[in-house]
Amino acid sequence: SLESVFGFISVLPGAFSAYRYKAIRGPPLQAYFKSLTTPMHELGAFQGNMYLAEDRILCFELLARKGQRWTMQYVKDAIARTDVPTDLTALIGQRRRWLNGSFFALVYTILNWGRVYTESNHSYIRKFFLCIQYAYMTANVGLSWILPANFFLVTYYLVIIGFLKDNWGYIPTDKISPYAKQIAVQVFSLLYGSSFLVQLVAGLGNKPKHIKLKVADIQGIMDNFNLVDAAAFVASAGVFFLASALHCELHHIVLSFVQYMALLPTFVNILNTYSFCNLHDLSWGTKGLESSDGHGPKAGGGKGNFKDAVEKKKAEEARKAKEAKIKDEMEGAFQRFRSTLLIFWLLCNLGFAYTIIVLDVNEATGQQGLAYLKFLFYTVAVFNLVRLMGSILFLFSSFKLKIFRCCIRGTMEERIRAKAKRRSQHPPGHIV
Structure with missing residues (x-):
């Protein structure tokens, strides 16, 4: 809208x-x-x-x-x-x-x-x-490019740092020894990094039906927001329910929001990573269309003498050799493109995450990630509020259009009735 x-x-x-x-x-x-x-x-x-x-x-x-x-x-x-896809393989x-x-x-x-x-x-x-709209789309592309890094940073600050700093309000982490906390953090970081690497390796050149990706991504919720942060969080999540209610479609959000949040790590990590790992694959991917080859005309048989048959065979072999060379060069170029863009994407995400972790530290209080989390929540809130405003404007314009059409319809009906009345009063051939 x-x-x-x-x-x-x-x-x-x-x-x-x-x-x-x-x-x-x-x-x-x-x-x-x-x-x-x-x-x-x-x-x-x-x-x-x-x-x-x-x-x-x-x-x-x-x-x-x-x-x-x-x-x-x-x-x-x-x-x-x-x-719609009926299984994970088709979905990927x-x-x-x-x-x-x-x-x-x-x-x-x-x-x-x-x-x-x-x-x-x-x-x-x-x-x-x-x-x-151009500025909105450009910002959206920029955020989607570093989406895995943002997801990791949110998980890192809300789960890992919250665990170390005893910020969890629903689990009493203050009774856990510092050594045990460090071990738990290292294990979690190792599992998260290993899961991402497994997805990366499995996605390089493999078809979804040949591999079964089972990755568990851990999410956390920070419970000690201050009032301003809570308002930003409500603005980020509440606009979906408000917009759907305005469109009289609230039941769709209510029935699917929990499932969407549960599948969000899969969409961000597994599907996004697999897509960038297979930039060289241009097949349709669904409905049994797994090949990107064209369907050109096939060479048919024919009758002729022996010399003509030999010449045709040589020409056919030369044509096939040329096509094979072109296909090999094309596949090589596509794989180089995939590798270059994939490496650049990984370096951008790793560099962004490392920069935020190193620089976003408050030396006075020792808090980590506070500025980043505020910036991220406010950015998401602004995006969602812009969507909400667009949704409201769409409803308003649709309402005005309906009123306009009703007025036009009423005016047209009046004109048609008046024209019919004049015709009834003046039969055909009568000059007015």
Whole structure:
């Protein structure tokens, strides 16, 4: 609903969307089908991953279409059905495609956002609000890039430091000896680090159906927030319930919030790590589509003399050798891209976590992570409050639109009745 207020919805899934053909005809459709009309070795790893979410590319091309001012709107009353993963293997394969596709498509959108201002014909007011959405999306990409580090830091400060400093209000840790605390902290840190490394190694080149990832991630809750921190926490979590209540969909949040929080470590650590480990895999990942190879025309047989058959065989062997060379070079380039980006992603997360742990120490009080936790909670609270404001504005605009349509409907009905009355009073052929 927030994106609908701005006029640009970053993703419009095919099963849930309807487009004006006039809006997508031409360049948007050409961009949408580019992955089918362009050989994979010409697309490259970046565009190959980007076109795993081709619907997101279509949305941006629709918004930035030259000389046009098309927008996208969310229709709350629309209903659609879709298939969902039925087991962990299918979930990992699906999320790998979704996470990689959405990330690279969003990066593509951010890098090409200038087209909205230079090519499209949107009004200045619309472009101003789209600029706000651009800042929101950019910040969202930055936070998602270091999401594993943030998850570890929250766990580290709330669980480990809280355990050492006797900050747990629901477990009496003050009676545990300092030596036992140090051992427990080392064991927990070892388990957490080992679990992440296991996920990293298992995700490198393995299919979900060939491995069974069973990782237990420990979460903690800090119980000694002060009043301001408590307000930030309530703002972070309470907006989901408030927004769903405003949309009359509270039962969905109530019935799924606990399960979502329980699965959050899996989504952050397992699925995110597996996705970055398989950037070279461009297969669909679901519905039995496990190969990224194209389905080109097959060579058929034919009749001819012996010399023609030999020449055809040599030509076929040369063609296959050339295709094998291109495929080998493409796979090597994709794997280099995967390795380079994966290493950079790991270094960014490790460097960020190490920097926060080393620098965020209050020398006067000895407290650790206080500034980071406040910054993180306030950042999440601001993001959620922005979403809440967008949700409220969407409801307000929808209400105004319904009133406008009712007024228009009433005016049209009056005009139709008046026209019918005039026709009844003046039969055909009568000149008024």
